[in-house]
Amino acid sequence: MKVSPQAGKPAEASMLVNVPRLVTSYYTEQPDPSVPEQRVAFGTSGHRGSSFDKAFNEWHIHAISQAICLYREHKKAPDRSGSS
Helix, strand or coil: CCCCCCCCCCCCHHHCCCHHHHHHHHHHCCCCCCCHHHCCEEECCEEECCHHHCCCCHHHHHHHHHHHHHHHHHHCCCCCCCCC
16 A cells, blocks of 8 residues: 555645635535535435535535425324423
8 A cells, every 4th residue: 555645744734624714605605406516415424515515504404404304294203302
């Protein structure tokens, strides 16, 4: 196996994500459902995508939550919260 020349060294600034920009993208960017790359997509570890690409943001979380609620309503899933 080839060892990366970056192994054991601190990451260069150009390799790091701009966290404030990422958080801003999460809350301000609106995905276009007609663009396949911006739709909700699941992988083996859950929802996939990046806020930078409008592929993982608050809109996606709202859509997933709504889908779960609609599914439960359709299936008449019992309330498991312990309340009546």
